[in-house]
Amino acid sequence: MKIIDGKKISNEVLDEIKNHVESRVNNRKKVPHLAAILVGDDGPSQTYVNSKIRACERVGFNSSLFKFNDNITEDELLNEITKINENKEIDGFIVQLPLPSNIDQEKILTQVSPEKDVDGFNPFNYGKMTLGIDTFIPATPAGIVELIKRYKIDLSGKQCLVIGRSQIVGRPISILLSQNQSFANATVTVAHSRSKELEKLCINSDLIISAIGIPKFLKSKMVSDNSIIIDVGISRVVDETSSKGYKIVGDVDFEDFSQRDVMITPVPGGVGPMTISMLLKNTLKACELKD
Amino acid sequence: MKIIDGKKISNEVLDEIKNHVESRVNNRKKVPHLAAILVGDDGPSQTYVNSKIRACERVGFNSSLFKFNDNITEDELLNEITKINENKEIDGFIVQLPLPSNIDQEKILTQVSPEKDVDGFNPFNYGKMTLGIDTFIPATPAGIVELIKRYKIDLSGKQCLVIGRSQIVGRPISILLSQNQSFANATVTVAHSRSKELEKLCINSDLIISAIGIPKFLKSKMVSDNSIIIDVGISRVVDETSSKGYKIVGDVDFEDFSQRDVMITPVPGGVGPMTISMLLKNTLKACELKD
Numbered sequence: 207m208k209i210i211d212g213k214k215i216s217n218e219v220l221d222e223i224k225n226h227v228e229s230r231v232n233n234r235k236k237v238p239h240l241a242a243i244l245v246g247d248d249g250p251s252q253t254y255v256n257s258k259i260r261a262c263e264r265v266g267f268n269s270s271l272f273k274f275n276d277n278i279t280e281d282e283l284l285n286e287i288t289k290i291n292e293n294k295e296i297d298g299f300i301v302q303l304p305l306p307s308n309i310d311q312e313k314i315l316t317q318v319s320p321e322k323d324v325d326g327f328n329p330f331n332y333g334k335m336t337l338g339i340d341t342f343i344p345a346t347p348a349g350i351v352e353l354i355k356r357y358k359i360d361l362s363g364k365q366c367l368v369i370g371r372s373q374i375v376g377r378p379i380s381i382l383l384s385q386n387q388s389f390a391n392a393t394v395t396v397a398h399s400r401s402k403e404l405e406k407l408c409i410n411s412d413l414i415i416s417a418i419g420i421p422k423f424l425k426s427k428m429v430s431d432n433s434i435i436i437d438v439g440i441s442r443v444v445d446e447t448s449s450k451g452y453k454i455v456g457d458v459d460f461e462d463f464s465q466r467d468v469m470i471t472p473v474p475g476g477v478g479p480m481t482i483s484m485l486l487k488n489t490l491k492a493c494e495l496k497d
Numbered sequence: 498m499k500i501i502d503g504k505k506i507s508n509e510v511l512d513e514i515k516n517h518v519e520s521r522v523n524n525r526k527k528v529p530h531l532a533a534i535l536v537g538d539d540g541p542s543q544t545y546v547n548s549k550i551r552a553c554e555r556v557g558f559n560s561s562l563f564k565f566n567d568n569i570t571e572d573e574l575l576n577e578i579t580k581i582n583e584n585k586e587i588d589g590f591i592v593q594l595p596l597p598s599n600i601d602q603e604k605i606l607t608q609v610s611p612e613k614d615v616d617g618f619n620p621f622n623y624g625k626m627t628l629g630i631d632t633f634i635p636a637t638p639a640g641i642v643e644l645i646k647r648y649k650i651d652l653s654g655k656q657c658l659v660i661g662r663s664q665i666v667g668r669p670i671s672i673l674l675s676q677n678q679s680f681a682n683a684t685v686t687v688a689h690s691r692s693k694e695l696e697k698l699c700i701n702s703d704l705i706i707s708a709i710g711i712p713k714f715l716k717s718k719m720v721s722d723n724s725i726i727i728d729v730g731i732s733r734v735v736d737e738t739s740s741k742g743y744k745i746v747g748d749v750d751f752e753d754f755s756q757r758d759v760m761i762t763p764v765p766g767g768v769g770p771m772t773i774s775m776l777l778k779n780t781l782k783a784c785e786l787k788d
Binding site: 312328329330331332333334335336337338339362363364371373377380381384385386391393394395396397398400401402407 | 621627628630671672675676685687688691
C-alpha cells in the first residue's frame with residue numbers, strides 16, 4: 207500500500223500560497239482577505255470555520271468571521287451578504303453550511319457575488335465548472351484534482367468510479383475527471399444509493415472515489431490490484447482510548463488494505479487537509495483577479 | 498425491435514402546448530413569444546431556425562427572427578441581446594449556434610437573461626440544472642428525459658452509458674439521469690474519445706445514449722438483450738436515391754438491430770423532433786413564470 211499524503215501536499219500548497227502573499231506584500235499589492243459567515247452554534251461548523259481562519263493566519267491572509275445567531279432571518283442574512291459583496295477589503299467569502307432550516311440555502315448561495323464565491327456554490331460558478339469554463343472549483347473536488355496532479359496520476363481513458371452524488375463532492379469530481387483536461391479524460395461512473403452491483407463496479411475500476419460516509423465500507427476484496435483509492439468519507443466512531451471519546455474514520459477499511467498493491471488517501475490526512483488549502487488558493491485567485 | 502417513436506411523442510407534446518396556448522388566449526393571458534438570433538448564412542442553422550419558427554406557428558406562439566450578417570461585432574451582438582432581454586413582448590429566445598469565430602460564444606450565452614434563456618446554456622441555468630434546481634433544461638437532454646418518462650422506462654439503479662461529453666447532449670443528460678428523481682436514479686457512465694473498452698461498457702449497459710456522430714457506429718453485437726438505445730447522432734451520408742443527394746443517419750446501425758429484442762429511437766424521427774417540442778415547452782414555461 208502506498209499512501210497519497212494529503213497532509214504533505216496541503217502543506218506544500220500552503221507554503222506556495224504564503225510565498226505568493228509575501229511577494230504581494232513586497233510589491234505593495236493587497237493582502238488576500240477571506241471572510242466566513244457562521245450562523246448558529248453547530249459544533250462541527252464552528253470547528254471547520256476556526257480551522258479555515260487558522261489557515262489564513264498561517265499563509266498571511268487577513269480573515270473575518272461574521273457570526274450570527276440562528277434566529278437571523280433570511281432577509282437579514284441576504285442583506286449581510288450584500289454588504290460583504292460590496293466590501294472592497296474582502297476578496298472572497300464562504301457561507302458555512304448547513305444553515306438553519308428556515309433559511310433557503312439556494313437563495314443564500316445565489317446571493318454570494320460570483321467574483322467572491324470561493325466555495326464555488328453559486329449556480330453561475332457551478333455552471334461554469336460544469337461547462338469547463340475557468341472559475342472557482344469547490345474545495346473538496348479541487349483538492350482531489352490537486353492530489354491527482356501532484357502525484358502525476360494519469361487518468362486518461364481509465365475507469366473511474368465515484369461513489370456518491372452530492373453537490374459538494376460526488377457530482378463536481380465526476381464532472382471534472384471526465385472533462386477534456388490533461389489531468390482528467392477518465393471514463394467516469396457515478397454510483398449512489400440506488401446503484402446495483404456496486405462490488406462489480408468497484409472491481410472494474412482503476413480509480414475509486416468514495417464519498418458516502420459509511421465507516422469502513424470499502425474492503426480490500428472489492429478492488430483490483432494497482433487501484434487508486436480516494437477516501438472522502440469522514441465519520442465519527444466511538445473510541446474510548448481517545449480523549450475526545452471518538453475518532454475520525456473514512457469510507458475505506460484502511461487496515462484491510464495494508465498488504466495490497468494500491469495507492470490510497472488516509473483519513474485523517476488525505477483529502478481533508480487539501481480542502482482548506484484549496485479554499486485559500488481560490489481566495490488568492492479571487493484577490494489576483496482584481497489586481 | 499421496438500421503436501421509441503419521438504415523432505409521435507413530439508406531436509403529443511406540441512398538441513398539449515397548443516391546448517395551453519388556446520386556454521391562455523381564452524383567459525386573455527399573454528401569447529408566448531419565442532425569438533431566435535441567427536448570425537451569418539450557415540445552411541443547417543437557417544434550416545434549424547426555420548423549423549423552430551414553423552413549430553411556433555403550429556402551437557400558436559408568436560415568434561421573431563433576428564438575422565444579422567456575419568460581420569456583426571461581438572459588442573453589437575451583445576447590445577442586440579440586451580435589447581431582447583428588455584423586450585417585454587419576448588418571453589424566451591435562443592442564439593443559434595455556431596457563431597462566427599470572432600465572437601466569444603461564452604460571453605454571448607452569458608448575456609442571455611436567465612429568465613429568457615430557453616436553451617438553458619447561460620452558465621447560471623446550467624449550474625442550476627447540475628445542482629438539481631428547477632430551471633430550463635437544454636432541449637435535447639430534455640427531449641430524452643421526456644421519452645423516458647412517456648415510455649415509462651424505469652432507470653432506477655440501471656446501468657446507463659452516455660457516449661459523448663458535449664455541453665449540449667452528453668454532459669447534461671449524464672447529470673440528469675443520475676440525479677435523485679423518479680425518472681432517473683440510474684448509475685451513469687460517461688464515455689468519450691479517450692475511453693477504452695467501449696464495447697465492454699456497451700454490453701454491460703441497460704441504456705445506451707449515443708451522441709458521437711459516427712454513422713452506424715453501434716452494432717447489434719455490442720449490446721445486450723432488452724437494452725434501450727437512444728440515438729442522438731445526426732450525420733449526413735451520400736444517398737444518390739434521394740433528391741437532396743444525402744440522407745440523415747444516426748450513430749446506430751439501425752438495420753443491424755432488426756431482429757434484436759431492444760427498444761430504440763430511430764433517426765430521423767427519434768430524439769430530433771423532441772428537441773423542438775422541448776424548446777417550445779421551455780418557452781411556455783418562461784411565459785408562465787411571468788404570469
